[in-house]
Amino acid sequence: MQVTLKLFASLSPCLPPGAVRNKVDLEVDSNTTILGLLDSHHVPREKCHLVLLNGVFHAPEERDKVALKEGDVLAVWPPVAGG
Amino acid sequence: MGWTGKVLRIDLSNGTSKSEPLNMEWADKYLGQRGLASKYLVEEVDPKADPLGPENKLIMATGPLTGTCASTGGRYSVITKGPLTGAIACSNSGGYFGAELKFAGWDMVIFEGQSPKPVYVTIFDDDVQLRDASDIWGKSVWDADKYIKSTHQDQMIHVAAIGVAGENEVLYSCVVNDLHRAAGRSGVGAVMGNKNIKAVAVRGTGGVKVKDFKAFMDATNAGKKVLKDNAVTGEGLPAYGTQVLMNVINEAGAMPTRNGADVQFEGAGDISAEAMAEPRRTDGKPNLLTNQACFGCTIACGRISKVDETHFTIQNKPEYWHASGGLEYEAAWALGSATGTNDLEALTYVNFICNEQGIDPISFGATVGAAMELYETGVIDDKVTGGIELKFGSAEALVQCVELTGKAEGFGKELGMGSKRLTEKYGKPELSMTVKGQEFPAYDPRGIQGMGLTYATSNRGACHLRSYTVASEILGIPEKTDPLETDGKAGLVKAFQDATAAVDSSGLCVFTTFAWTLEDIAPQVDAACEGNWSVDKLLEAGERIWNMERIFNNQAGFTAADDNLPQRLLKDAAKTGPAEGLVAGLDKMLPEYYELRGWTQEGVPTNETLERLAV
Numbered sequence: 001m002q003v004t005l006k007l008f009a010s011l012s013p014c015l016p017p018g019a020v021r022n023k024v025d026l027e028v029d030s031n032t033t034i035l036g037l038l039d040s041h042h043v044p045r046e047k048c049h050l051v052l053l054n055g056v057f058h059a060p061e062e063r064d065k066v067a068l069k070e071g072d073v074l075a076v077w078p079p080v081a082g083g
Numbered sequence: 084m085g086w087t088g089k090v091l092r093i094d095l096s097n098g099t100s101k102s103e104p105l106n107m108e109w110a111d112k113y114l115g116q117r118g119l120a121s122k123y124l125v126e127e128v129d130p131k132a133d134p135l136g137p138e139n140k141l142i143m144a145t146g147p148l149t150g151t152c153a154s155t156g157g158r159y160s161v162i163t164k165g166p167l168t169g170a171i172a173c174s175n176s177g178g179y180f181g182a183e184l185k186f187a188g189w190d191m192v193i194f195e196g197q198s199p200k201p202v203y204v205t206i207f208d209d210d211v212q213l214r215d216a217s218d219i220w221g222k223s224v225w226d227a228d229k230y231i232k233s234t235h236q237d238q239m240i241h242v243a244a245i246g247v248a249g250e251n252e253v254l255y256s257c258v259v260n261d262l263h264r265a266a267g268r269s270g271v272g273a274v275m276g277n278k279n280i281k282a283v284a285v286r287g288t289g290g291v292k293v294k295d296f297k298a299f300m301d302a303t304n305a306g307k308k309v310l311k312d313n314a315v316t317g318e319g320l321p322a323y324g325t326q327v328l329m330n331v332i333n334e335a336g337a338m339p340t341r342n343g344a345d346v347q348f349e350g351a352g353d354i355s356a357e358a359m360a361e362p363r364r365t366d367g368k369p370n371l372l373t374n375q376a377c378f379g380c381t382i383a384c385g386r387i388s389k390v391d392e393t394h395f396t397i398q399n400k401p402e403y404w405h406a407s408g409g410l411e412y413e414a415a416w417a418l419g420s421a422t423g424t425n426d427l428e429a430l431t432y433v434n435f436i437c438n439e440q441g442i443d444p445i446s447f448g449a450t451v452g453a454a455m456e457l458y459e460t461g462v463i464d465d466k467v468t469g470g471i472e473l474k475f476g477s478a479e480a481l482v483q484c485v486e487l488t489g490k491a492e493g494f495g496k497e498l499g500m501g502s503k504r505l506t507e508k509y510g511k512p513e514l515s516m517t518v519k520g521q522e523f524p525a526y527d528p529r530g531i532q533g534m535g536l537t538y539a540t541s542n543r544g545a546c547h548l549r550s551y552t553v554a555s556e557i558l559g560i561p562e563k564t565d566p567l568e569t570d571g572k573a574g575l576v577k578a579f580q581d582a583t584a585a586v587d588s589s590g591l592c593v594f595t596t597f598a599w600t601l602e603d604i605a606p607q608v609d610a611a612c613e614g615n616w617s618v619d620k621l622l623e624a625g626e627r628i629w630n631m632e633r634i635f636n637n638q639a640g641f642t643a644a645d646d647n648l649p650q651r652l653l654k655d656a657a658k659t660g661p662a663e664g665l666v667a668g669l670d671k672m673l674p675e676y677y678e679l680r681g682w683t684q685e686g687v688p689t690n691e692t693l694e695r696l697a698v
Contacts, residue, residue, distance in 0.1 A: 008330050008357060009323050021352040022330065049314070050558065055336045055661040057563065075334045079314035081558050081597045082325030082384075082412045083551055 003028055003068050005037060006075040014043045034074060035064040043076065050077040084292040085147030085611035086110055090123075091189045091211060093204065095278055096137065096196030100211040105190050110147075111614045112697065114621075117173045118588035118628040120144035120162040120191055124171065125631060127193075130638035134166035134270075135252060135277045137197035143184065143243070143283065144192075146590025147612045150185030150291040150378075153303045154310055155592035157182045157378025164639070165269035166277075167254045167446065167501055168520040168544040171635045174257065174271045175548070175587055176243075177377030177385075178264030183241040186287025198279035203231065203244075206285045216281040221247060223439045224259040231284045244282035245272045246441030251491035252276050253499035255446035255522075263408025263438040264377065264385075269521060269543050272441045299610035306595075306603050307381050313598035315560070320384040320594065321374050325412035326356035328525070335557055335566065336660020337530025338416070339523070341423045341475050342452035343516045343649065346527045346657045350425025350476075354415050358427055365391050370427055372406050382594060386410060388431050396432035396482055408438050413547075416525035417448025422455060423475035430478075433485045440489030446501055449522035451484050453502035453514050454494075462509050469493040516649050518545035519641065528648060528667035529657040531556050533564075533572040535667035536676060539646045540576065542632035548593060550579035560597055567661060569668040573675035581625035588628060627696040630680075630688050634698065643686035646673060 006023045007015050015024055028037060038048060051058050052075045058066055068074065086105055093100045106123075113119040120142040132138040141163045148156040159181025165172030184192070187208050201216040219227045227244040241261060248256035249272030256272030257265045266272075293299040310316040319327060332338045333351035340348040352358060359371040370390070376383035388409025390397050397403040410418075410431055418430045437444040451473075457463045458473035465472070471483050471494060487495025497505055502515040502522055516523055521544025528535030533552035538545040547553065552575050556566035564575065582601060586593050589608055601618040609616040652667040677684055681692030688698070 006330075006334070009319065009327055012357065022357050023352070050331065052334050055334050057557075057559075059563070073334075075330070077327070077331060078319065080319040080323065080327045080331065081315045081554065081560060081594075082320075082328035082331075083547065083553070083594060 001028060001030055001070040002026065003037070003071070004073045005041070006073065007043065008075070008077045009080055010078050011043055011047060011076055014041050016041065028068060032068050033064050034058060034066050034068065037068065037074060038076065047078045048076050049079040084294045084613065085151070086115065087185065087188050087190050089189055091192045091206065093192060093194050093211070093213070094196050095194055095198040095213070095280070098198070098213050112624065113628060114147065114585065114588040114624050115190065116144045116146035116149070116158065116160050116588045116590060117162065117175070118584060118624060120160065121171060121173060121628065121632060123191070123193060124162050124164070125635045128164055130635050131640065132164060134164045134169065134274060139164050139274060141194040141271070141274050141278060142191055145181050145185050145190055146588055148607060149590030150182040151293060151299070151303070151590070151611060152379060153591060153607050154307050154381040155377065155379060155595050156590050157380065158590050158592055159184060160587065161258050161266040161271040163271055163274045165271065165543065166252070166273045167270040169639055170519050170543055170641060171632050172269035172271055172543050173587070174266035174268045176258070176260055176264050176266040177380070177592060178241070178261030179378045180241040180243045180260035180285060181590070182378040183285045183287050185291055186289050187285050188287060188289050192283070194278055194280065197277065201279045201281050203227070203282040203284060204280060205235070206283065208286070208288055219281055220250065223247065224441050225262060225439050227282045228262055231282060235284070237286060240284050240286045242282050242284045244441070245275050246439060246489055248441045248489040248499070249273055249276035251489070251499065253442065253488060253491060254501045255443040256441050257443045259438055259441050265438065267443045268445065268546065293611040294613055295610045299607070302606035302610045306599060306607055309603055310381050310595065310598050316382045316595070316598040320382050320597070323356040324374065324384050324386045326359060326386065326410055326415055328412045329355035329415060330357065331557065332526060335530055336657060336662045337527045337566065338420050339516065339525065339527045340420045342421060342456045342514065343527065343651050344456070345659070346530050346662060347659050348420040348423070350423070351420065353425040354410070354419040354427050354430055359386070359388065359410065363391055365393055370431060371409060377592070380592065384594060390431050390435070391428050394428040394432070396429055403432065403435060407435050410434050413524050414444040414448070417445045418481065420525070421448045421452035422481055424478050424481055425476070426478035429482060433481055436485045436489070442485070442489055445524050446522040447485065447488060447498070449516055450498050450502040450505060451481060453506055453516065454498060456514050457506065457509055457511060462511055467494065513650050516651070518648060519645050521545045526553055527657070528652050529665050530660060530662035531566045532569045532668055532672070533566070533575055535648055535652065535669050536572055536576045536672045539648055539669055539673065540676060542629065542636055548583070550576045550583060551593070552576060552579055554597065561600065567665060569671040573672045573679055576676060577679050580629055581622050583625070584628040585621040585625035588624065623696065627698055630692065630696055630698050633688060637687060643684070646686055
């Protein structure tokens with residue numbers, strides 16, 4: 001199935017070739033979890049502060065339990081802020 | 084100490100100035116800067132006074148930590164009755180001006196009356212002069228800065244000036260210091276223009292004394308270590324600035340887009356922090372050159388950018404082929420998402436013009452967004468706009484608008500009224516995304532519910548900086564709460580409002596609170612100032628300040644009916660994203676907020692509350 005991975009700020013270098021504007025579409029197995037997808041792209045777990053699946057935050061303890069679905073958008077940031 | 088103990092009072096009508104002692108009894112209750120200067124304002128200005136009349140006063144105020152080696156200790160505020168809102172206004176700025184004012188020996192400067200002719204004020208330590216400004220009236224902030232430094236042959240002078248927008252009393256004009264730091268909101272620049280003050284130039288050769296030097300060094304060094312070790316203040320903000328929020332807020336479905344009709348902007352990625360750092364296709368260079376720090380700041384979140392010289396905005400204007408203040412998140416949102424424009428170079432140029440001419444980019448961009456909706460729905464046409472094809476997404480139209488607004492020429496004169504007056508004029512007040520007449524900033528309350536209550540109850544009109552619950556609701560600072568929930572948000576907003584009022588009164592930057600709590604700040608204030616400044620005392624001062632501001636507004640004529648949001652946010656559900664189907668749940672939060680504040684359900688502080696806080 002296809003999902004979209006978006007990595008921002010200092011996590012951008014973990015995106016695979018072909019990514020445009022911090023975003024890439026990927027083919028993944030149907031049982032892939034949030035954490036599984038991030039681990040497969042060597043995104044440092046300790047840097048994954050803000051993890052939004054379709055815009056909704058998922059806490060660290062949920063990330064190895066939530067399986068991705070077709071068309072999901074996973075967006076991840078290190079600790080950031082603004083105002 | 085911390086305070087200099089001196090207030091400079093300038094009577095513009097008579098052209099005189101005098102020094103008077105700071106009211107230390109008030110300083111013990113209101114700390115400094117926002118709180119203390121607001122106390123002076125409410126004691127001296129009739130709440131019903133015309134903001135653009137000689138009876139209004141304008142105060143430039145520092146905090147006790149301004150000019151010290153505390154990290155970010157360079158802040159000052161401009162306090163007045165705001166012309167955009169008719170409410171109390173307090174706009175905070177960084178740069179170097181505030182610290183220099185302290186070095187010159189002044190906690191605050193109170194401007195009263197109205198000069199019969201344009202002047203600029205020089206404050207060189209104790210030497211205060213009102214000088215003829217006829218050579219720089221009609222010129223930009225940047226020209227005024229250059230002229231004053233050149234005339235007085237001193238590049239160490241720091242200047243806070245208005246551009247032509249302030250001279251023309253554009254209702255959201257700002258006071259710009261150090262070329263591109265601004266006391267930006269609520270139209271404080273229009274008050275300065277109304278008083279015929281083009282600029283205030285300061286040069287100080289003194290220092291700032293603190294109560295206990297060793298304790299102060301220990302506390303400020305400990306604070307700096309916290310900022311350095313924190314991933315947000317030590318890494319994220321210096322590298323990406325506030326603009327890193329562009330993608331965050333868009334993904335969270337809380338990005339007000341095209342005058343708030345949508346909550347996600349398809350062009351957000353094109354105008355984000357990440358896009359600013361990418362090499363451009365045209366010249367291979369990135370928009371962002373470097374970050375920059377204000378006085379004493381160890382975070383350094385500021386952006387310095389350069390527009391592509393071949394871009395249509397400046398290809399024939401070499402005077403703009405230089406580096407200057409780049410896009411911060413709020414400006415990028417207002418000029419970009421609110422108008423549906425994704426041309427990063429155009430937004431950067433328009434932001435330059437806002438700095439150069441002293442225009443608040445938040446209210447300007449939001450007002451253009453409202454005007455675009457009036458145009459696209461056929462309410463106004465080319466005849467009204469003077470031929471500007473005012474369609475959402477048009478960078479050309481945005482540029483034409485900014486070039487006319489500061490000068491108050493053509494359709495720019497109407498834009499300079501702000502979106503409330505503009506939409507009322509054309510019979511569509513519901514298209515103004517404002518609270519108390521001030522345009523709301525870059526967070527849609529349908530997707531971040533706490534911000535709805537924040538905007539509705541902000542004492543200076545819609546504002547994110549009065550209680551930045553985004554930190555908790557989206558960013559997880561200090562702890563994560565659900566942005567789509569209304570439960571618990573009344574308490575959250577009150578806590579942020581009180582703590583922020585204290586920070587805004589200290590001389591420190593509110594961005595420190597991404598890493599610091601009041602537990603980090605209290606020892607720094609206490610080591611600098613007499614008065615046993617504990618966390619509890621800071622919070623009590625913050626709550627006292629909030630109530631004082633509220634009373635001023637109530638006496639000015641505001642009521643609970645003004646603690647409201649645009650109907651679009653209350654009636655039209657978000658179309659996409661996590662908040663799809665939701666409206667702002669203000670009615671679920673406001674009664675509890677009043678109760679927690681110790682106010683009646685009409686929004687009036689009870690006698691018991693006022694006695695408890697000794698307002």
